[in-house]
Amino acid sequence: MRRREFIATLGGAVAFPLAGHAQTERTRRIGALVAFSENDAEGQLRIAAFRQRLQELGWSEGRNLQIDFRYVGGDAEHMRPAAAELVALTPDVIFVQSNPGVAALQQVNRAIPTVFAQVADPVGSGFIDSLAHPGGNITGFSNFEAGIGSKWLEILKEVAPTVTRAVVLLHTLTAANVAFLRAAETASTSLGITVTSAGVQDAAEIASAFETFAAPNSGLLVMPHFVTVSNRVLIGELAIRHRMPTVAAFRFMAASGSLVSYGVDVVDLFQRAASYVDRILRGAKPAELPVQEPTKYELVVNLKTAKAIGLTVPATLLARADGVIE
Numbered sequence: 529m530r531r532r533e534f535i536a537t538l539g540g541a542v543a544f545p546l547a548g549h550a551q552t553e554r555t556r557r558i559g560a561l562v563a564f565s566e567n568d569a570e571g572q573l574r575i576a577a578f579r580q581r582l583q584e585l586g587w588s589e590g591r592n593l594q595i596d597f598r599y600v601g602g603d604a605e606h607m608r609p610a611a612a613e614l615v616a617l618t619p620d621v622i623f624v625q626s627n628p629g630v631a632a633l634q635q636v637n638r639a640i641p642t643v644f645a646q647v648a649d650p651v652g653s654g655f656i657d658s659l660a661h662p663g664g665n666i667t668g669f670s671n672f673e674a675g676i677g678s679k680w681l682e683i684l685k686e687v688a689p690t691v692t693r694a695v696v697l698l699h700t701l702t703a704a705n706v707a708f709l710r711a712a713e714t715a716s717t718s719l720g721i722t723v724t725s726a727g728v729q730d731a732a733e734i735a736s737a738f739e740t741f742a743a744p745n746s747g748l749l750v751m752p753h754f755v756t757v758s759n760r761v762l763i764g765e766l767a768i769r770h771r772m773p774t775v776a777a778f779r780f781m782a783a784s785g786s787l788v789s790y791g792v793d794v795v796d797l798f799q800r801a802a803s804y805v806d807r808i809l810r811g812a813k814p815a816e817l818p819v820q821e822p823t824k825y826e827l828v829v830n831l832k833t834a835k836a837i838g839l840t841v842p843a844t845l846l847a848r849a850d851g852v853i854e
Contacts, residue, residue, distance in 0.1 A: 677711030
């Protein structure tokens with residue numbers, strides 16, 4: 529065989545198995561259960577960050593990855609059916625956001641590897657055994673521990689010293705929200721504040737809570753839940769209308785009208801969750817990946833809201849703020 533023919537033959541022999549490998553590369557599938565609406569601009573920022581991080585790690589939709597989304601918005605009734613739909617697709621891994629989302633998934637799935645983000649007090653909520661050893665098929669990134677409720681109350685008292693009653697707006701069926709309430713109640717005596725809770729499950733109940741509890745020297749703590757997050761603009765508008773200083777958990781809540789927010793960077797949580805999804809797709813087991821807690825919280829003050837409700841934000845608080853909305 530002449531040298532040129534030999535090289536051509538050899539090249540074909542090498543190319544064939546490589547081509548065969550490319551043809552048989554399996555597309556991996558992610559199911560994503562998110563608590564916000566598909567047209568929620570803030571939610572889509574988080575999804576974009578999640579997708580971008582996956583792409584950086586070598587996963588490209590349409591080439592070796594497919595992501596099936598289920599958006600729940602503020603509809604609590606749709607959470608479990610949406611979870612069941614994703615499980616029926618038998619994805620390689622499920623990504624889930626919110627405590628209600630994890631609870632719904634655990635009712636229909638205990639086998640598919642699952643990564644969560646923006647989940648509060650996952651141990652106290654019964655989702656995992658411990659942070660270091662989550663056990664089972666689930667791991668992820670938490671955003672708040674139970675004691676944060678006392679910190680939110682302290683911030684409310686600092687930003688509005690005349691407040692003597694705090695109304696805690698929460699979803700009473702969520703264990704983490706109840707834990708935050710208990711922490712606020714524990715701190716209330718030393719702060720000279722009476723704590724009252726208002727359980728809400730939709731926009732109508734949020735509006736009713738304001739009508740019932742708005743009063744002079746009253747403030748509001750908005751607990752993190754997809755019902756309150758989905759209605760963040762309504763909460764901001766009602767807080768201004770009733771002149772109630774409001775402390776919430778996320779920067780985008782302050783951007784929507786709440787006076788102050790104190791919490792984690794949720795976009796960062798979505799990016800970090802993508803790294804765990806990548807590791808699971810490459811063979812890691814959820815039980816081997818410890819649940820990670822946030823290491824930094826950001827304080828944001830909305831001066832536009834402060835002016836609207838006739839409140840002067842203390843200079844000491846402004847000096848500590850990571851962000852100011854004017």
